[in-house]
Amino acid sequence: MRYPGIVSKRAAAVALSAGLVTLAAACGSSGGSSTAASSSTSSGGGSSSSSSITVAVAYPAPPAALLDQFTKQTGIKVNWVNIGWDNLQTKIAAAMSANTYFADVADVDWSKVGEYQKTGWFEPLNQDFSVASLEPDMPQLKTFISNGQLVGMPFDSSFLVTTVNKKDFAKAGITTMPTTLTAFTADLKKVGKANGMSSPLDIQFATAEGLSTCWYQMTAAFGGSVLTTQDTPAFTSPSSPGYKAMTWMVDAYKSGLVPAGNINTTDYQGFTTEMAKNRVAAAMCDYSGTVASIYNVPSSSSVVNDVEYIPTPGATGAGGNVANPDGIGIPKTAKNVAGAVKFIQWFTQTEEQADWAGLNGASDVVSTFPLPARLTSFNLMIKAGDIEQAAPLDAILKAHAQPPFPNGAPPWYTQFSAAVQTNIHEAAAGQETIPQAVSAIAAQVSQLSAAG
């Protein structure tokens, strides 16, 4: 069948145009990304070239009214994207490797600082934020500096804590909280019996970041750190805190102190479905702030006013608490760097920080926000009596909070953490022994250190 010539020509023209448009779109997208990449090299101090920014973090958005206030002050509209922590890290890595736009402001976790500095994936913030003047008010600012570059700004002062359900403990006749891990283990068995809980302790064993962090926390409880100041393994000797911590964790799982189902439970799932529902009586690697943001929320918790922070039981007395603050920074492919700087300044200033944590009532709270990054905000809240259990948190923060690694997070932290979580998970699942898990992690550290 022949088509009339005019139709053929039109069809051909349309088809050709479609092909060219597709080709142009393909070329345009790569061009777009390079434009975005080049714009990121401009200084962040200039005026906003666009009236909106995208903020991608592992946090729920602040109340819309507060974001509207920011828009009123600056003329910049905020598009807030809340992505789960583990997924967010992958998205950042994928976008930055491809040199494509992802967001104007994105999560900079404490564990990623070395990596981001080495890869240059985030803009240094030294020009826009004075480290010297901020440091006295932000004790965890140092965690976000690598090779002299301020890679991100801390926006909370999260650290790992131990929480207990005092009502469950009281039912077992325990009113003075244990200070050593031996006493804690013995008490948990009593608590389990008294409350009909076969497994009263929450520790997450899913292959996720929470398991790695929990090991660092337990190592701190045993009085040490998993890496030396030269970033070499400090956990290979059976007498080392890291080795003891891993043994204690795996034993706790295998002996039934921890629910069997926790082999696939992440930290947040553990807090919300086990601790908040009173299926366990204690959580070993809990986050500072969960009492207010999870356990005392009547709509989703059955342990309102029953849970309290205690100094983490250690080998011979109260042990260390690992600090894991969250930060935000500006990806190198950000389109609106000036707007991003303004947002970070606003988001981390004293009044707002206190506001997110509940200084001016529940309506301004950012859900799951632990504690403010600034001491001035913290003090405002203590004065107003707005921090639930401020005294124990204050004591833990000042006396026991410590960075997970003495030399800061190494650039190869992601690979290290993957080795940690998979091997501890395998040891708990009975696929590996503790010495095998320790050897595998140590071998990975040696390989990563050698590669630089």
Add this chain to the structure above:
Amino acid sequence: MLPYILLSPLVVFIGALSFVPTVDTAVEAFFRISTLDPPTRFTGLGNFRALFASSAIITSWVNTAAYVVIGVVLSVVLGTVIALALKQRFRFRGVILALVILPWALPSVVEAVVWSWIYDPTFGVMNSALHSAHLIGGYHVWLGLDRWLTIGLIEIVQVWQITPLSALVILAALQSIPVELYEAARVDGAGVVQAFWRISLPMIRPALAVCTVEALVLSLNIFDQVYILNGIAPLGSSVMLQTYVTTFEDLNFGGGYALSLLMTVATAVLSMAALALLYRRPEAA
């Protein structure tokens, strides 16, 4: 000229989104590309040697083989059984047909999340049902403790998703078989089983080949279900999951490209082998 012009958008589309990335991946698989260890440099077979020296990667290949065997066998057998049942005329056949298609229409991530609750050791329907039926004494942890059980249960989720399409393809093939063939066989004294083996099976062979290849490709590339149900734990890890871990957790892009290339080759070779083995036109059967 017109056919070529009409095809040009498709050629540009496939070329830009499929051919170019494939060639790029194939080339870069021979380079060391690590954002933490720049610059990019030629490494020959270095990435491949490193992959085969990794026990996690070897484990993932073995696991993937298990996913493929379970996935192909179950989806084709179940698809055939469902198609044979749906070929019959009965009340509410249309409704049941629609329900059968439902799992295929859902995104695999959604399905994996649904099944994670079914398998949940504390609240899961599976424990509850088996316990109520007195088939288990107490609640079990189904995923993450036993390698083969974990692989089997994860693959069931994928089988649940891909079987509907197999059933539809096989049903279409069954319905295209002339009724006269069955009538002639009946006259010759053939029973139901004989009719199935001698008529239905040879006639639906092309459909079975298509379903086998579909199940093969999807099982070889299983990712969502593994990631959601078992995380990145090596116990049930698949090659695609290891590709993700190598690329985005280890930031070893060269290794990720090499693993992707191997998987592409494996998928192509196995798919062609399956087609060569199974695909026969009905006349030749």
